[in-house]
Amino acid sequence: MAEVKVLGSWQSPFTARVEVALKLKGVEYEFIQEDLSNKSPLLLKSNPVHKQIPVLLHNGNPIAESLVILEYIDDTFPGTPILPKDPYERALARFWAKFFDEKFSPAARKVRYTKGEEQEKAKEEVGELLKVLDNELKKKKFLGGETIGLADIAGNFVALWVGVLEEVLEVNLGVTEEKFPHFCRWKQDFLNCNVIKETFPPRDKLVAHYSERIKPAAASASE
Missing domain, CATH: 1.20.1050.10 (Glutathione S-transferase Yfyf (Class Pi); Chain A, domain 2)
Incomplete structure (x- = not known):
């Protein structure tokens, strides 16, 4: 099974976007809570451009920016579509x-x-x-x-x-x-x-x- 992790924060609506999409698709994932006042080496390595949450890690590959992540999830995983076909x-x-x-x-x-x-x-x-x-x-x-x-x-x-x-x-x-x-x-x-x-x-x-x-x-x- 593919390894899926979400680097995020429980209070962030942008993190919630990613979690909603994964749940719509029925994808199991590990949630990693980030301390935004003391960002982890994993976050800084995974999103060196913006240094922000959320980040999706799929088989070790990082994807940043919530809207980009949503489209990636839709393209990658079967199940409930997030974007229409038309x-x-x-x-x-x-x-x-x-x-x-x-x-x-x-x-x-x-x-x-x-x-x-x-x-x-x-x-x-x-x-x-x-x-x-x-x-x-x-x-x-x-x-x-x-x-x-x-x-x-x-x-x-x-x-x-x-x-x-x-x-x-x-x-x-x-x-x-x-x-x-x-x-x-x-x-x-x-x-x-x-x-x-x-x-x-x-x-x-x-x-x-x-x-x-x-x-x-x-x-x-x-x-």
């Missing part, structure tokens, strides 16, 4: 995956790391992106169609982590069923998938983790 649908899946990484993730980071007027602008940007996402989900159960696929997995942090940061930061992004009915329905359907429930960390554990990291930093910054 070339146009595959292109759309890649487009929405990049939407999360290149549009949504930077906007969410601005909300986390800014205050005052700058944070308000970042919240407005998140709201505009949610409108785009809500509109795309009007006629779809998932971004991947009837089952979760690449784009849905890429959007995992929007389903869980963004709400956690809202609570910890005590900000309100205005995510309601009235404003974003299709997004809210997608979020619930996604979080209720068995593979997601098996993979994602408990919400209260994430809240405790980020509270410990964010609130002391905010307090010291205001002193």
